[in-house]
Amino acid sequence: AEDPIKVGILHSLSGTMAISETVLKDTVEMLIAKQNAEGGVLGRELEAVVVDPASNWPLFAEKARELLAQEKVDVIFGNWTSVSRKSVLPVVEELNGLLFYPVQYEGEESSENVFYTGAAPNQQAIPAVDYLMNNIGVERWVLAGTDYVYPRTTNKILETYLMDQGVAKEDIMINYTPFGHSDWQNIVSDIKRFGSAGKKTAVVSTINGDANVPFYRELGNQGISASDIPVVAFSVGEQELSGIDTGPLVGHLAAWNYFMSVDSDANYDFIDQWIEHTGNEEAVTNDPMEAHYIGFNMYIEAVKKAGTTDVDAVKDAIIGVSVPNLTGGYATMMPNHHITKPVLIGEIQDNGQFSVVWETPSTVAGDAWSDFLPGSRDLIADWRKPMFCGSFNTATGKCGASAGEMAAEEAE
Amino acid sequence: MLPRLSPPQLAFNRQDIIMSILRSLTLLLIALVSVLSLPASAQEDDPGKALLNNLAEVPASRVEEAINAIVSSGDERARGWLEAYGNNRLSRIDDTGQVVIVLNNRGRDWEIANPLTGENMGEMSRRELDRIAINNRIRGQLEGILAMLDLNATDPDVREASAQDMMGKVDASLVEPLEAQLEREENASVRNRIEEALAIYRVGEGNLEAVDVLAGSLHPRARAALNEAVRSDNPALADKAEQALASIEQKLKLNRAAETLYFGLSLGSVLVLAAIGLAITFGVMGVINMAHGELIMLGAYTTWGMQQLLPGQPGLALIFSIPAGFLVAATAGIIIERSVIQFLKGRPLETLLATFGISLILQQLVRTVISPQNRTVVTPEWMSGSLVINDALSLTLNRLYVLAFALIVFAALMMIMRKTRLGLEVRAVTQNRAMARSMGIRATRVDIMTFALGSGVAGLAGVALSQLTNVGPNLGQNYIIDSFMVVVFGGVGNLWGTLIAGLSLGTINQLLEPWAGAVLAKIIVLVFIILFIQKRPKGLFPQKGRAAEG
Amino acid sequence: MWLTRPLRERSTQIFLGVLFAALAIVTFLHVAMPEDSALYVSAYTVTLLGKYLCYALLAVAVDLVWGYLGILSLGHGAFFAIGGYAMGMYLMRQIGDRGTYGDPILPDFMVFLNWQELPWYWLGFDMAWFAFIMVLLAPGLLALVFGFLAFRSRVTGVYLSIITQALTFALMLAFFRNEMGFGGNNGLTDFRDILGFNLRTDATRLGLFIATGIALAIGYVICRGIVTSKLGRVSIACRDAEARARFLGYRVDRVQLFVFVVSAMLAGVAGALYVPQVGIINPSEFSPLFSIEVVVWVALGGRATLYGAVIGAVLVNYAKTVFTGVMPDAWLFALGGLFVLVTVFLPKGIAGLLASRRKGKQDEQDTPTAPSTTEATA
Amino acid sequence: MSIIEELSNRDRVFEFLTPAVSPVDTRHGPILYMEDVNVSFDGFRAINNLNMTIDDGELRCIIGPNGAGKTTMMDIITGKTAPDTGSVWFGSRHNLLTMNEPEIATLGIGRKFQKPTVFEALTVFENLELAMATDKRVIPTLRAAMKAEFRERIGEVLETIGLQDLRNQLAGILSHGQKQWLEIGMLLMQKPRLLLVDEPVAGMTEQEMERTAELLTSLAGKQSVVVVEHDMGFVRSIARKVTVLHQGSVLAEGSMDQVSNDPEVIKVYLGEEA
């Protein structure tokens, strides 16, 4: 038989991010096992190469290099935080690898070698705000986030968007907290005060990771219920809820592109498979897992289409590939290396699941460059030839420097 | 309760509801009497079935009507249905279209019951069930309806809560029923509430006297109404409202200060709890215990484990966790002491290295054995919510308990160190081991007991922290730095120092937070610690004199 | 001369010999071996080794203050990171208009967060000489101010350790803030070239590796020079009996300050060399746990020997590399276990093991041990 | 004894080694002058209106009950403890209360502690090397080279204190008495103008005591020496002028005979038979 296709898995198994990332490693392993059970692809088996970058950003780059240069993997599934992706990016570009990134992020990036299967801000944040504004009648906004790039960018985008929609500046409160913040008393009490001005208020939360549990606890204890001031979160999924006493949270919201509770056969099959794989009846699925599911299947399709695992061929082939997602529709890889996704708003239920209360009528294509940031308004990404550019400036008609350099390199 | 404006697009006629509710209440009474004799048969032509099917089938825009229909039907089961609906427990069976109540919605197979008869229908795969959709807006309305029902409850507390719910929501249609209620109401505080609720409406109507009623109120709704009034074109009203507001602001300021103080003490108590075990193992014994955080983590996991053992009894489990958490962490402490620390006598800095290794091992152990994910620890009923002092000041109960717990643990520890022989012996052993042994003190035993004590206290901290924050493998890491900071800031080896340091650092942090923001506040506190240590190089309560220089 | 004295010393000669031999062998194997040869050292390995050497230099810096001066710095990561940031800023400016937004001056992260102009503290970093001076000056200055305050008021022992920790913690939080203008959590990345050499070529990587090796050699000699000079003995005197040294007329605070600043500068250089090799600098380098880990390397290698610090740093990081690859789920057990076992069974670290092997010949002066009574606890 | 004289000959100090401080001015009287000094610890008065002067080149013995404040007095002189009130002058130019320990030491006040303190992780030789009177600033220390001359001087002192055989041993393993000697050696290396010696002969045999006595008397004249000691035999053998401290102030002062016949002194200190 031929050599197996090597699939690198670059997710932290220890350190702070292990909480989120370990399941993604398991997911990819599960997908590989399933694919192998179906005979692999192109007659070749798939083989997982797992490394642990240990929530350490430079280590991500090092491990990526190890995967590509030493292990010679054909594709990498990995990363959670944006900083780790930023760290890995130069490496995959230099060594011409393929990276599937499964988590929602701040956008403002499009690399020839990276496929963004998580949501861009326009696939999560903006629809969520639309929902709150139009369906709930929210007029006053708290943008609460952890102090780093994703929340900052998202909030910047949202602020511009909200002001465009006619929300007054004093009706927006922005608040940042450090990573792992655990004492929310003051902030929640501020939110409470802010929300008592007589206008319907909502919190848009880009609070990351561990800080959420104490945040929701404090909300509950200070008597803020979802019907008073709903919180819509972009980083709280089933996985996170499984560590929270959901009793007091019922009714708070989250915006994702997938929920475990989605009523579709594909989803039920996926859940069954997952439970079987983990051997845990209580195991939950979540949005980034779906993103890997989609990314993985897209990769398989692209390899089939290209007839090879050669990186350049796969890169070409994958644009336009459509695979079923888990919510009953299809995801397509767009030329900007982002995919199409439906946007769902879910309410937290007492069983740690979300119930979908709203959904975009059709799927939304991810924007690499936000329309609401002055610097990137004019940029687009298109990795099809002849444009073949991650940041094409429609105003000047020129491609950003990165592609220019690459072209120069190719000429050498 | 917080204000909620009914969104304009809501085509909900309040008067209709009220009327129907009042009507249904009477019917309910009659029904209640008769239902006892009524056999739960005749399902086919049960009117409830149609009502529920209707609820399940109507498009989202007409859900209100369907609810209305249920309420006004006067069916005595209505409340149960609506509650189930509100809790997302109403589903339909895909094949038959039958509406069922989901009793247990965890896992892949759900336990269901017939809403009409209450009969348990066993388990059914999730795939075959279709949830009847509800959203926040509807849930809010449902809560309102249920609250209205409560205005007639026998328990005055329920009535008060219900009246409070009405604040700011009173419109012309409600004035009359409320006034009638006021007539009947005997309980003073409920009356107050109703009066306030009415006054808010009246101020909006330009009524001057109503302003007086609101002048003393701290309720945000009242303030919102007065704020409106200030902006009104009636100068007399605006004037009066302004005065009322000024006096309210005054009171609010006081309350605000009290609140901040509470926040500070509460954060401080968390710091104290986290640090106090370390004040023993590190401060007294001199072991630089980097695994302290993981001992806290063990305590927290014990709470989780207890709650797994006693499902449905979170409160009891929590109480049992206190001794259990202590024992688990103390046992872990003994194992650490016996297997590693005892070999590092006289090499305190190396304990840093070894315990750092232990902390890595313990973290990964939890990740492998239990899960890398956080675990759910339930807050028992009596610990959730807050103690309401007044409309502007309420103290969250979980933190209140933690504060008290911290003080108790501190006092107990103080007793042990001051009043028992162990306290004396451990200090003697750390100050001069060989000499202490020459005096017949069994140093090994003292070491074990002290380390166990410090570790056990860390476990207690874990039990408390499980009520405030994540229970996960990283729990310990989040507290270790702070703990060392507190112990050192207070002055190594001084328990009082640890208490005062924790409380004051917590308070400073919370005082700074409102104007500096959470991140900056933390930075400022750290810089403060650095500068403070320059002033007092041996912490808040230094060991003074020659003795310290040894 | 104090700097040449170590060169005549046997242990330093051995150290430098081993180091340069390693550099030469790696370079040879990388350049001369065919890629498919078993002996070929890939660019990946070269960079990996380069990283170890940076850590080694950092560990040497920590050992200088901890081993010989008794200052257990739990905040040396701060100096390392600041050196790294200084280098990162230079590398950022070198990107020029090749960033995604093509802004010739502003780094990408400033563009999309809508900054209009470069903050003042970024000025000058487009010039290599300025940046390289800052690599030394920024950590040095921080150490000077911090050390001046701390030593002047005679902060010692754990108190000193904890405020160094507070220092690095505060800096971490500050650098996380996007408003600081250092790229927040995402830090500085996407570097292109250094001194005109493309960072993404193997040759540059090899160059950086060799440069790091040389920096380590120089750093080692400087430390050794200090340690074997009279000042080194005064340091030990300050470490063990601060008051006594003072009564002999030594300005203990000045001695501490001097050595501390030198050490901080070395750490800064280590950070500066680290950044172009790993390709990113982000505030997590400021994390207190990282600084503690550095101390652990030193302890594991053997405190107050300098070469022990090098051994410890390389060994632990090599173990990490191997374990995270071989047993991704369980490597922390292995690493944690290693720490425990070494502490219990090798009280003087690995260097202690080596020393006891060649005992007899060795003169005592080489490894003064600290009496435990004056350790950093109360 | 010529060695010692040689060593303590201040004129032989090389220019570049001279510390950068102005010389002590004793033209107008005593080398040490303490007036109305008070110290209390948590309300306990350890030094109580203490007045004392030491003349240049004098050898002074101080005796007094345990806890009389002798060590505390030395702490004040060397800058370790700051008095609550009072003034302490070194010569007529230097107000010691405004200086810190290294400054005072550089000025020429050396001290031997009651509990011998040496640098345990350094060898005996190195201990002496560090004590040597040289430029103690950081950079000069870094650049200092070990000259043959220094080596010789250290060798001489080693001989004086009888620790030649142990010169390369770590000071940490010395016995109590050996440490005492080493500390005296360090004091000799330092060549101070004023030596404060706290209980030098504790733990020494009679013979060693004699040697110490000789050593101290030979120093007097060129250097001023203040000795605190409880061994009356020893005190008697060296004493010219004796001060008795009691409860933080001077109880009696005078020759040994005067003092030892003072009934107060007998009562609080010497006991019946001394």
Add this chain to the structure above:
Amino acid sequence: MPTESQMLKIEKLNQFYGESHTLWELELDVPKGQCTCVMGRNGVGKTTLMKCVMGEETTSSGSIQFDGGTELIKQKLEERSRLGIGYVPQGRQIFPLLTVEENLRTGLAVRKDGSKKIPERIYELFPVLKEMKNRRGGDLSGGQQQQLAIGRALVIEPQLLILDEPGEGIQPNIVAQIGEVIRRLIKEDGLTVLLVEQKLPFARKYADRFAIMDRGRRVAEGEIAELSDELIKKHLTV
């Protein structure tokens, strides 16, 4: 001398510090109810010998018999004080951060009568200690600390009291007083005392017997009256 009357019988004791042989085949008898004084120059191993008896240093061979039978070498350090050995080490070794009273209380654990109170007698012997009851041990002056160390050893009501240079740093009248106390305890309680002392007058006055050590060996022994100038010259002068 019959063994029953020996409180301590040391035979062929050898001790090493690392490689260096400190005690060589050392023999020493300490008769009951008497004060035996060990003398010798600095560094000959007197303190080391005391530490060996107390168990603070380990011995390589030899035996130390206590009270006619118990082999001390087999006993742990903390058990030896329970047998009734009180120890006043050289350099005092008081607990600096404990108060004077607490320092004394550390000795209560091993008292046979289980008393929880510090015997009044200690305060009678050393009145300073009562006066400074609440001051921390480390704050005391050197001599006060020495008194505290002796007082602390007496709290356990020992049968054998080991004193390593107890007069060091103590004012003359108290030294004399300590000597008297020793005598009194010997007479009244039948205490046995093992004393290390350099000062001849003190030794001559209060000791019954002497033993001289040189370079780790016992080189002379006898009644105190037999301590001749010749012996002194030979072994005690440099």
